[in-house]
Structures are given as structure tokens and as C-alpha cells.
Amino acid sequence: xxxxELAGYLDRLEATRxxxxxxxxxxxxxxxxxxxxxxxxxxxxxxxxxxxxEPVEIGLGERLLISAxxxxxxxxKEDVTKLYRQTGDLGLxxxxxxxxxxxxxxxVVEVHRRLWxxxxxSGEGSLKAKLDLFxxxxxxxxxxxxxxxxxITLGKMRLGIxxxxxxDALSFAKQGDRSLRPILEGAxxxxxxLGLIARTLWARGVEGMDAIRVxxxxxxxxxxxxxxxxxxxxxxxxxxxxxQPKYDGFRVQIHKDADEVSIFxxxxxxxTSMFPELVAATNSIAVKSVILDGEAIAYNPESEEYVPFxxxxxxRRKEGIDEFATRVPLRAFVFDVMFRxxxxxxxxxxxxxxAIVDELVKGSDTLQAAPLTxxxxxxxxxxxxxxxxxxGLEGVVAKRLDSPYQAGARNFNWVKLKRNTSGELxxxxxxxxxxxYGGKGKxxxxxxxxxxxxxxxxxxxxxxxxxxxxxxxSDEGWRELxxxxxxxEVSEKPARVNSLLVPDVWLRPExxxxxxxxxxxxxxxxxxxxxxxxxxxxxxxxxxxxxRSADKEPEDATTxxxxxxxxxxxxxxxxxxx
Ligand code: AMP
Numbered sequence: 001x002x003x004x005e006l007a008g009y010l011d012r013l014e015a016t017r018x019x020x021x022x023x024x025x026x027x028x029x030x031x032x033x034x035x036x037x038x039x040x041x042x043x044x045x046x047x048x049x050x051x052x053x054e055p056v057e058i059g060l061g062e063r064l065l066i067s068a069x070x071x072x073x074x075x076x077k078e079d080v081t082k083l084y085r086q087t088g089d090l091g092l093x094x095x096x097x098x099x100x101x102x103x104x105x106x107x108v109v110e111v112h113r114r115l116w117x118x119x120x121x122s123g124e125g126s127l128k129a130k131l132d133l134f135x136x137x138x139x140x141x142x143x144x145x146x147x148x149x150x151x152i153t154l155g156k157m158r159l160g161i162x163x164x165x166x167x168d169a170l171s172f173a174k175q176g177d178r179s180l181r182p183i184l185e186g187a188x189x190x191x192x193x194l195g196l197i198a199r200t201l202w203a204r205g206v207e208g209m210d211a212i213r214v215x216x217x218x219x220x221x222x223x224x225x226x227x228x229x230x231x232x233x234x235x236x237x238x239x240x241x242x243x244q245p246k247y248d249g250f251r252v253q254i255h256k257d258a259d260e261v262s263i264f265x266x267x268x269x270x271x272t273s274m275f276p277e278l279v280a281a282t283n284s285i286a287v288k289s290v291i292l293d294g295e296a297i298a299y300n301p302e303s304e305e306y307v308p309f310x311x312x313x314x315x316r317r318k319e320g321i322d323e324f325a326t327r328v329p330l331r332a333f334v335f336d337v338m339f340r341x342x343x344x345x346x347x348x349x350x351x352x353x354x355a356i357v358d359e360l361v362k363g364s365d366t367l368q369a370a371p372l373t374x375x376x377x378x379x380x381x382x383x384x385x386x387x388x389x390x391x392g393l394e395g396v397v398a399k400r401l402d403s404p405y406q407a408g409a410r411n412f413n414w415v416k417l418k419r420n421t422s423g424e425l426x427x428x429x430x431x432x433x434x435x436x437y438g439g440k441g442k443x444x445x446x447x448x449x450x451x452x453x454x455x456x457x458x459x460x461x462x463x464x465x466x467x468x469x470x471x472x473x474s475d476e477g478w479r480e481l482x483x484x485x486x487x488x489e490v491s492e493k494p495a496r497v498n499s500l501l502v503p504d505v506w507l508r509p510e511x512x513x514x515x516x517x518x519x520x521x522x523x524x525x526x527x528x529x530x531x532x533x534x535x536x537x538x539x540x541x542x543x544x545x546x547x548r549s550a551d552k553e554p555e556d557a558t559t560x561x562x563x564x565x566x567x568x569x570x571x572x573x574x575x576x577x578x
Pocket of ligand 1: 222224225244245246247248249250251266295335370397416
């Protein structure tokens with residue numbers, strides 16, 4: 001496939017407002033792919049060269065791209081800059097300046113290879129080398145292709161193609177319907193690598209999915225926890241459980257392969273350089289290879305306090321990683337192990353996996369096994385919950401001792417119980433910002449504005465509205481937010497957003513915000529959980545608690561399914577004091 005042909009598909013993907021259309025066009029792209037093409041194309045359509053967890057950066061910012069466009073089109077830099085100011089989009093700038101056609105244009109595989117080559121240049125003189133290579137590539141492409149090449153390079157593809165969209169499109173391309181989705185999703189949960197899945201599916205068919213195993217260096221999708229309203233409900237549903245403190249830290253998946261350690265966040269981003277102390281501690285574990293799951297949290301030894309997530313990330317950014325590491329050391333409370341010395345441990349019952357964790361981290365100060373209390377007693381569970389809350393922790397997680405590690409699943413193998421004040425919801429909700437009210441441009445400070453927030457409908461792979469948000473942020477917070485969402489503004493409703501309300505400005509659904517609300521109420525205005533004429537769900541008195549984009553993807557937001565469960569649970573009165 002020529003890159004120009006892919007560019008044509010990308011234009012169509014960009015133009016559609018419907019999620020079904022996205023899947024349909026994307027499956028058309030896939031049907032036109034050979035085995036060698038499908039992997040690079042899978043990364044490119046998401047504006048990447050490699051899977052999300054591989055930190056490959058092309059390393060050309062706007063300034064350099066302006067130079068590259070000027071060189072490639074033999075146009076003065078000032079003219080490029082001028083058009084850029086008018087369009088506000090370097091992709092459109094290239095589209096405006098480049099030639100409509102070229103006699104022969106490179107293939108997708110070739111373009112991907114050359115972008116890799118550019119990404120690989122580092123060290124002295126590398127900027128010039130990157131620039132020259134990029135300008136040469138641009139010089140071979142027609143204007144429509146250049147538009148997309150530039151957006152890929154800037155990481156600004158605006159197609160809104162989420163990972164589930166890709167899985168559906170692959171299933172449609174191969175089978176004509178959605179039926180392969182569960183098998184593909186299984187492979188995806190084990191490897192988090194869509195390109196690998198696409199290539200394997202094309203090369204070896206559905207049978208090939210079994211060969212995609214848990215591998216050191218490729219993060220598994222994190223196992224997630226369900227909610228229940230109180231200790232009685234937990235014991236009734238699960239019986240004998242293992243209880244652990246719930247730390248409000250940063251989820252870390254730690255991989256060790258010989259002496260190479262990588263650390264992935266909950267949304268599978270590589271965070272290795274953020275956690276030098278965890279890398280050092282993991283290196284001293286006596287195993288060849290291992291994958292651990294845990295929660296990193298800063299601990300202040302003087303005040304004996306755990307520092308909450310929000311502060312940990314903010315301070316690290318401000319103070320510098322090394323200084324912060326010395327002053328407030330970080331610990332990882334390890335609660336699971338998924339792989340050890342070549343063996344996939346995910347099928348083992350939790351009790352056995354935890355025993356292995358215990359044995360592995362013995363003697364380390366930085367890596368500690370999250371303490372586990374086994375019980376089938378409501379009293380013991382209640383006591384543990386209150387005890388952990390009084391120590392400044394969020395609550396507890398109760399785990400089924402006989403459960404396997406189910407990558408990517410949110411089910412009753414793990415149940416979280418948090419503090420609850422009577423009458424209030426027992427938990428916060430993670431919403432995605434999908435628009436705002438308050439006038440475009442003029443009211444740059446957002447002053448009296450409001451945000452339109454949604455949750456994720458995982459069955460339909462859509463973002464549906466649940467609330468407007470107005471309170472909970474300081475002036476500084478609003479300014480910060482404005483900076484964050486500015487770049488996400490789009491002129492029309494994104495394809496995967498389903499909303500009856502029309503905000504003044506639509507946003508690409510990317511920013512995840514944690515909110516606390518008094519109650520979930522039925523509402524005809526919102527699309528969350530809305531079926532036919534029945535009302536959807538809304539949040540009563542929502543307030544913003546924190547920003548979670550550092551560790552959550554939009555698809556990690558609270559799901560409609562969870563909202564429905566929370567709605568059903570909220571009138572079962574908690575038996576705990578607030
Ligand atoms: P939530 O983000 O509220 O859905 O809660 C689930 C999160 O709690 C997990 O993703 C972990 O980051 C965190 N967590 C803290 N302590 C534990 C624990 N002992 N076991 C499992 N998850 C934990």
C-alpha cells in the first residue's frame with residue numbers, strides 16, 4: 001500500500017462522526033493490508049511508530065517541522081510560519097503548500113521504516129540529521145500525505161481511534177463481524193501490543209492468538225477491582241478473602257529481564273525513569289525474569305505519612321526526581337506476580353502467587369509485600385477497613401484467594417472498599433472531559449464556565465455524558481485545566497462521543513478527572529446508561545477531586561456498567577461510621 005492510499009483512508013476516518021463508520025473504514029484499510037503492512041499501519045493510525053508502551057519518539061517539534069516544510073517545498077520559512085498562524089495546524093499548512101501529486105510515492109512500510117530511522121538518531125548532530133531525512137521524505141510525498149505524516153510526527157492524529165476500535169475493526173476485516181473480539185481481546189490483555197496482534201492474525205489466523213503469551217517487557221493490562229457497598233456484602237459474595245490495604249499511590253507494573261528493568265503505569269506508559277529507587281530495588285531481586293504488580297507510594301519516614309498520589313506526582317515534577325527520592329523515599333507495595341523465570345503465573349490461585357511475592361521481595365525495604373489478612377469474618381474485615389482508614393490509607397482491597405490474575409478484567413476477584421460518609425457515594429468517579437461551556441476564546445480563563453463530562457460505555461466503545469462540572473477547582477486549577485484542554489478543542493462532535501447536550505466547544509475525549517458526587521440520579525438529558533426512551537444517569541453535586549490523566553487513559557474512566565452498579569448500591573446503607 002502506498003502511503004498516499006493510507007492518507008486517503010485517514011481523510012475518511014477524520015471526516016466521520018460515527019463510531020460504526022470508524023470501524024467500517026478501518027476494517028477496509030485492514031482488508032487492503034498484507035502481512036508486512038498491517039503492523040506498521042496499526043501503529044501509524046494511532047499516530048505512533050510502535051506500541052504505546054515503547055517510548056519511541058520521532059523527536060521533531062513544530063519549529064523543526066517548519067524548517068523541514070520550507071526545505072521540502074522550497075518556500076521561505078516566513079511563508080510557512082504565516083500559513084501556520086492562519087491554519088493553526090502544521091498538517092494543514094503542509095497540505096496548503098505541498099504539490100497535489102507526485103510521480104511516485106513511497107509505500108507505508110517505507111515511510112514507517114524511515115520514521116524509525118529518524119527516531120533512532122540521537123546525540124550530537126542528530127537534529128540536523130533528523131531534519132534532513134524528514135525533509136527528504138516530505139519531498140517525496142503529495143500534500144495530502146504530508147498532512148498526515150506531519151500529524152503522526154507531532155503525535156497529533158485526531159482520529160479518536162481507541163484500542164477497542166482497532167480490535168473491532170480487525171475482527172470485521174477477518175471475519176465480517178465482531179465475533180473475534182473476545183479472542184483478540186485476550187491476546188491484547190496479555191501483550192498490550194495491537195500491532196503484534198494484527199500481524200499474528202494476518203500471518204497465522206485466529207489460532208495464532210494462543211501463541212501471544214505473557215512476555216517480560218510487554219505490559220499486561222492491569223487487573224482491576226469491582227466495588228461493593230460494605231463488609232457484609234463482600235463476605236456474602238466472596239466468602240474467605242485476603243484483605244490488603246488500599247494505597248492511594250501510583251500503580252506500577254515492574255518487569256525485570258536479566259538486568260533490564262522497565263516500569264509501566266496503569267495505562268501502560270513506560271515510566272522507568274520516574275522511579276530510579278524501584279529500578280535499583282528490583283535489580284537486586286534474585287530472579288532472572290519477573291513481572292510484579294504493585295502500588296508505588298511516597299512515604300515520609302519522619303511523619304510516618306503516606307503521601308497521596310496527586311502530591312507524589314506533582315512534587316516529583318517540581319522538585320526533580322532524585323531530590324524527591326532522597327527526601328521522601330518511594331516504596332512499592334507489591335501485591336501480585338504474573339511471571340517468573342520463564343513461567344506464566346497468571347493461572348495460579350492468588351494465594352500461591354502472593355506466597356511467591358512474599359518470597360521474592362523478602363529483605364527489600366523499597367519493595368514490600370502488601371500485607372495480607374485472610375478472613376471470612378465481617379468483623380475482621382470491618383476492623384481492617386477502619387484501621388487502614390485511620391492510618392491515612394484509602395480503605396482495603398479484598399481478593400479471592402483462589403482467583404487467577406485476569407489481565408484487563410474488572411470483576412469480583414478483587415473488590416475495593418473505601419471510606420464512606422453516609423449519604424455520599426462510596427467512591428469517586430473518573431470522568432472524561434468532552435466539552436465546555438463559557439464562550440470560545442474570549443473567556444480564556446474559563447471563569448464562569450462549566451465542563452461537560454462523560455463516562456465510558458465499554459460495550460459500545462463510546463463516551464456518553466453524565467454531568468456538567470463547575471466546582472471543585474481553584475482559579476489556578478482552572479487555568480491549568482484550560483492549558484490542558486486547549487489543544488483538544490475540535491469543531492465538531494468527535495465520532496466516539498454520544499451526547500444530547502451540545503457544549504460551546506467540543507473536546508477530544510482525553511482528559512480524565514476524578515470527581516466526587518453526592519448521588520447518581522436518573523436523568524433524561526444524559527446519555528450515560530440511556531436506552532431508548534428510558535432516562536440515563538447523572539451526577540448530583542459533582543466536584544473535582546483530582547486530575548488523573550497521568551495514569552488513566554480515557555477508556556480507563558468509570559464505565560456505564562459501574563455507574564449502573566453504583567446506582568443500584570447507593571441505597572443499601574453502609575453500616576460503617578463516616
Ligand atoms: P480504583 O483506581 O479506585 O479503581 O482502585 C483500584 C486501584 O487501587 C488499583 O488500580 C491500584 O492502583 C490501587 N491499589 C492500591 N492498593 C491495592 C492493593 N492492595 N491491591 C490492588 N490494587 C491496589
